Amino acid sequence: MTKPSLQLLLPAAKAIETELIALRRQLHQNPELSLEEAETSASAARLLTKLELEVKRNIGGHGIVADLAGGRPGPLIALRADMDALPIQEESNLPFASAIPGKMHACGHDAHTAILYGAAKLLSERKDMLAGSVRFIFQPAEEINAGAQAMIEEGVLVGVDEIYGLHNLPTLPVGKAATRHGALMGSVDRFEIIITGKGGHGAIPDQCVDPIVAASAVMLSLQTAVSREISPFEPVVVTVGSFHGGASYNVIPERAELTGTVRTFSRSVQDAMPSKLQRLISRTAEAHRCQAELRYTKMVPVLVNHDEQVRLVEEAIDLIQGAENRSEAAPVLAGEDFSNYLKHVPGCFFWLGSGPAMCADQANGLYHPQFLLNEECLPIGAALLAGIVLLRLGYANA
Structure with missing residues (x-):
């Protein structure tokens, strides 16, 4: 695949934006806490099955693993999203606010699930372009730092050569992304x-x-x-x-x-x-x-990105969004159990802007009862995850 053709991914992702928003809002209205993600998992599994992926459920709890084989042999690249919500009473007054008292997607994992599904759809439509395979990991129990290790113990990383993930950031404007070499998040x-x-x-x-x-x-x-x-x-x-x-x-x-x-x-x-x-x-x-x-x-442990994989993510961001929309992420002592995957295989975790296009620094942060997510980030995130894979495994023109 030629690098300029990566630019076609964002228009393709925007073509399914309505579907991604609908999925995100469905999940947002029906949040499930860590270790309770049965309906969230079932919803994702149904959609992945329609893409004719090889879907395995109940991995490490309610986790899902969906594999996509490319047109030629090659490396196995994993993409991961988390699915669980938080024990927070929502105060957003959104028309699709949580229908379950005391539970809320205040960290945007509903968006992460929709984004990874979007990436799966984009890549399934382009599987013949891949010299390798893709594993889509929908992880439970991130908020209690238990899901990643549970899935690893059940073999989710067997055969995986690299892994990538993202997290929305409401204090970063939509359309922007941020990466960092080395330590990004704390133990x-x-x-x-x-x-x-x-x-x-x-x-x-x-x-x-x-x-x-x-x-x-x-x-x-x-x-x-x-x-x-x-x-x-x-x-x-x-x-x-x-x-x-x-x-x-x-x-x-x-x-x-x-x-x-x-x-x-x-x-x-x-x-x-x-x-x-x-x-x-x-x-x-x-x-x-x-x-x-x-x-x-x-x-x-500390979440430590691997240099080669960070460079690949940065190249994908530059080709899809433009280098002017990429910045260096500041280190934070908040934790993420994606770090457990990075202990075993090289990879990169990065921030996806999900705040208002202007004055994102005034947005409510993660874990806030009035947390708001700019849904324009959904197709962007899907395009970036798909672009990382295509940049790594692609061999044909789009």
Whole structure:
């Protein structure tokens, strides 16, 4: 396939824009949380089956794998989208807003599913141009950082040579895309801390061992793991997101519990954090006559793009959208379990602009109850994913 012919993909994708919008709105009205994506998966499977792809369901939960064989032998390229929603009450007032109380596609995974279906449709119509095959991965449970690993354990990457994915970004104007070499997104770890003391009446604290005071000291001491034990040139975040202890205003409880997250951009720093936190927590609690237990869970590694695959994505963006619409993405400490795929095969994850064409920096961000997605990004995303594959596997003129 000649490179200039990639420019024909965007008009082809715009020709199916109405279908992609309808699918996205159907999914948006019927959001399903992580591990609950049965109807979302069924909807995607029905559409993929109509494209005459080899479809396998219930991979790693409600995941789907759909394979497309090209006209000649060659590499196997995977494209991935996530499908799950969030436990957020929607406040967008859209005519197709969530019909399910307390659940919302506030991260745009409904759009990702529609985009990947669009890419599958574009590529199925051009399969004879491919010197290789394509695997479309519709992944569950990304929001709880469990879906990618579950699908990997069930063989989703067997035979895969490269993998690509995208995420919409409402603070990036529609029509734009952003890439980054190396680390793009942070690791994600979770911790739980249980502080145990001796309960009693709040009026006689000398007869108690107060876990609330100890937990408060622990929470403050955790910040020194970053400010005094990690190089200032290493991005690290330690956040306590919940603090629970006691049930009455005048009673010192037996225990207090903290939960939180650690984010880093370095595997060595990520590996070192559990022992640092254990030391700070146990000794601070001991100083307050309490006992402490740390439960530390590594969830996903740093998302590190591979240089060759980033260059391929950038070339596809330049040919389809124009180099003036591509920028360098800033690193963020938010996590993405796409990083698990990149541990096993080379690939690239990039941002797709989904914000208003003007003043995207004023758009509501991801996870916001009034999150809005500019649906013009749907055909663009489909064209870019299809273009990456055609640039990598194409051998005939469009």
